[in-house]
Amino acid sequence: MNGQAMGSPTVASTVALAGAGDEAAFARLVATYHADMARVAFAVCGDRDLADDAVQAAWLVAWRKLRSLRDPSRVRPWLLSVTANEARQLLRRRHGPVVEIDVDVAAERRADPSAGIERLDLRRALAHLSPDDRALVAMHYVIDLSSDELGAAVGTSPSAARMRLSRIVDRLRKELRDG
Amino acid sequence: MAERDRFELDLAAALRAYLEEAPTEVRPTELAGHFATAYPHGTTTFGPWRFAAIPRLAWALLLAGLLAALVGGALLVGSQQRRLPAVVPPVGQVFECPPGSTPDEPGPVDQARPTDGGPAVAFDRRAGVLVALAATAVEGVLETWTFDVCTNTWTRMHPDGEPPFMNQLVYDVDSDLMIASDGTRMWAYDLDLNTWTEKGPFAPFVHPFLASLRFYDPVSGRVVALAKVGDAGTGTLGLELWGYEVETDAWTPIPVATQLVIGPHDGWSESFAYDNSVDRLVAYSRTSEAAGTWLLDLRTGTWSETGASRPPLFDGGVFGGAMAAIAYDEAAERTVMLGRSEAAACNSAAYDATTARWETLYLAAASEDTRPECRHGRQMVYDPVNARLVVFGGYVPTPDGIGGSDLDDVLAYDTRTRQWTVLLEPGAGRATP
Numbered sequence: 001m002n003g004q005a006m007g008s009p010t011v012a013s014t015v016a017l018a019g020a021g022d023e024a025a026f027a028r029l030v031a032t033y034h035a036d037m038a039r040v041a042f043a044v045c046g047d048r049d050l051a052d053d054a055v056q057a058a059w060l061v062a063w064r065k066l067r068s069l070r071d072p073s074r075v076r077p078w079l080l081s082v083t084a085n086e087a088r089q090l091l092r093r094r095h096g097p098v099v100e101i102d103v104d105v106a107a108e109r110r111a112d113p114s115a116g117i118e119r120l121d122l123r124r125a126l127a128h129l130s131p132d133d134r135a136l137v138a139m140h141y142v143i144d145l146s147s148d149e150l151g152a153a154v155g156t157s158p159s160a161a162r163m164r165l166s167r168i169v170d171r172l173r174k175e176l177r178d179g
Numbered sequence: 180m181a182e183r184d185r186f187e188l189d190l191a192a193a194l195r196a197y198l199e200e201a202p203t204e205v206r207p208t209e210l211a212g213h214f215a216t217a218y219p220h221g222t223t224t225f226g227p228w229r230f231a232a233i234p235r236l237a238w239a240l241l242l243a244g245l246l247a248a249l250v251g252g253a254l255l256v257g258s259q260q261r262r263l264p265a266v267v268p269p270v271g272q273v274f275e276c277p278p279g280s281t282p283d284e285p286g287p288v289d290q291a292r293p294t295d296g297g298p299a300v301a302f303d304r305r306a307g308v309l310v311a312l313a314a315t316a317v318e319g320v321l322e323t324w325t326f327d328v329c330t331n332t333w334t335r336m337h338p339d340g341e342p343p344f345m346n347q348l349v350y351d352v353d354s355d356l357m358i359a360s361d362g363t364r365m366w367a368y369d370l371d372l373n374t375w376t377e378k379g380p381f382a383p384f385v386h387p388f389l390a391s392l393r394f395y396d397p398v399s400g401r402v403v404a405l406a407k408v409g410d411a412g413t414g415t416l417g418l419e420l421w422g423y424e425v426e427t428d429a430w431t432p433i434p435v436a437t438q439l440v441i442g443p444h445d446g447w448s449e450s451f452a453y454d455n456s457v458d459r460l461v462a463y464s465r466t467s468e469a470a471g472t473w474l475l476d477l478r479t480g481t482w483s484e485t486g487a488s489r490p491p492l493f494d495g496g497v498f499g500g501a502m503a504a505i506a507y508d509e510a511a512e513r514t515v516m517l518g519r520s521e522a523a524a525c526n527s528a529a530y531d532a533t534t535a536r537w538e539t540l541y542l543a544a545a546s547e548d549t550r551p552e553c554r555h556g557r558q559m560v561y562d563p564v565n566a567r568l569v570v571f572g573g574y575v576p577t578p579d580g581i582g583g584s585d586l587d588d589v590l591a592y593d594t595r596t597r598q599w600t601v602l603l604e605p606g607a608g609r610a611t612p
Contacts, residue, residue: 021215021219023208023211023212023215024208024211026207026211026214026215027207027208027210027211028207030205030207030210030211031205031207034203034205034207035201035203038201038202038203038205039198039201039203041201042198042200042201042202043194043198043201048200048201048202049202051201051202052202055202055205056210059210059214060214060218063214063218064218064362064363065362065363069387116185116186116188116189116192116193117189117190117192117193118193119193119196119197122190122193122194122197123197126197137190137194138194138198141187141190141191141194141195142191142194142195142198169186169187169190172190173186176186176190177186
């Protein structure tokens with residue numbers, strides 16, 4: 001299940017119930033959004049354990065603060081924003097680089113030969129982005145957030161989110177295609 | 180969004196494959212059950228519908244009070260002029276260091292100190308100490324520390340019942356209490372009794388985006404919480420403000436008559452500080468192209484654009500990680516900001532609201548990455564005892580922006596002389612600035 005699978009009226013009532021402490025409603029939100037949150041956290045951290053911790057922390061924030069969410073239709077970008085924040089904070093508390101390029105180079109080169117961008121190159125390019133920018137890229141290209149949702153997730157206008165994303169993609173393009 | 184080109188399609192495919200490694204497994208029912216057991220929801224709920232529960236008489240009294248405050252504020256402050264009059268509200272008595280103190284000498288480097296590089300901090304003017312509420316390695320466990328600016332020593336306070344989560348600390352001068360919030364509940368710390376007391380709910384924000392405690396308002400005697408209304412798409416910045424009085428544990432809305440029109444505002448970041456020399460809230464706003472400075476008259480709820488020349492460009496960061504630090508420097512009567520700029524250099528700059536002028540205090544190279552200007556997440560407060568700013572900790576991101584090194588040193592910044600003084604060197608195993 002993903003965030004698109006829950007219709008607007010269902011989202012509104014589920015968020016309202018979950019915010020009031022309804023366990024079943026909260027569990028429905030977890031089932032719906034957890035995978036997307038885990039992907040964003042992993043994009044930020046590059047580490048499964050840290051990403052797992054970040055998503056757990058994000059759900060705790062959600063449990064405590066969901067009732068403060070005024071617009072239930074924004075629950076997905078809100079959850080993803082909370083997740084990115086938690087992941088960034090966990091990164092900050094962990095000393096030293098987290099995304100270590102310690103993968104088996106030969107295996108990585110062999111993996112997914114049909115793809116135009118090799119995984120090792122991608123990891124290296126992502127490592128050169130800020131954690132915030134990695135989150136943005138994941139939200140757009142993997143979670144498929146709309147411009148409006150992207151803006152809501154990062155606290156900017158949709159146009160500002162697009163502009164920032166465009167700069168990031170230009171940088172990745174230069175590194176992955178020209179670099 | 181525009182149609183994706185070949186590169187973007189490849190990028191999306193590669194990202195999807197890479198993020199297949201993410202830990203997506205979860206047991207929703209177990210997780211919800213765990214939270215419900217470990218963190219039960221309180222019976223108190225608050226939201227906009229609660230307004231209807233307020234008796235009419237209370238509304239009438241509230242409106243009458245606000246009207247009186249508005250008229251009184253207009254009479255007291257007058258309309259805003261090009262050069263704002265200096266109105267220095269009372270800020271309470273200030274502690275003086277005992278004779279023989281050496282506040283410029285670094286404290287013992289081997290002393291115990293908070294391990295959290297970015298705690299919530301505020302300055303207790305009467306006691307002459309910086310109070311820090313610091314995170315620990317244990318989730319939900321905070322530590323209360325004080326830093327004596329006369330001896331430059333940390334003390335772990337060990338009070339009972341510390342708040343489980345922190346947001347920001349603000350010193351309430353009238354009440355001589357530290358006020359804290361976790362965004363849900365209010366807490367008050369009495370340094371003399373070394374006791375934290377849990378109070379009532381956080382402000383009933385209608386728009387709770389980035390809501391947090393911000394500053395002490397010496398005119399109303401309340402601690403002010405602020406949230407952005409978050410209407411960046413229309414080129415406006417709205418604020419919602421509430422004042423908290425700890426004695427009554429009550430929140431009062433602070434009306435904002437107009438929304439600030441920033442122009443091509445694309446919501447990068449905003450920073451706020453209360454300037455008590457002009458009794459205005461200073462708002463620094465950064466967009467993708469430029470920066471601006473505005474003043475909010477808290478008594479009338481009206482914004483004014485300062486027309487300040489060449490405001491510095493501080494990088495806000497999408498999620499606020501690189502947010503510039505901001506604090507009002509009472510001695511210099513200027514609002515000071517320090518942080519990274521978009522060009523990867525780092526600035527400190529000061530804004531004089533009476534003349535509407537920004538002045539660059541220091542422009543650091545990116546290579547000076549442990550300088551306070553270049554750190555992320557450092558905390559800055561004004562120290563009225565020694566009439567200078569105090570900066571604690573922060574972290575230095577690695578060149579690739581992944582992770583970083585926490586710092587636990589304490590520095591003082593006299594913006595009038597532009598001199599930094601080391602009050603406490605980093606502890607063992609920490610980077611040396």
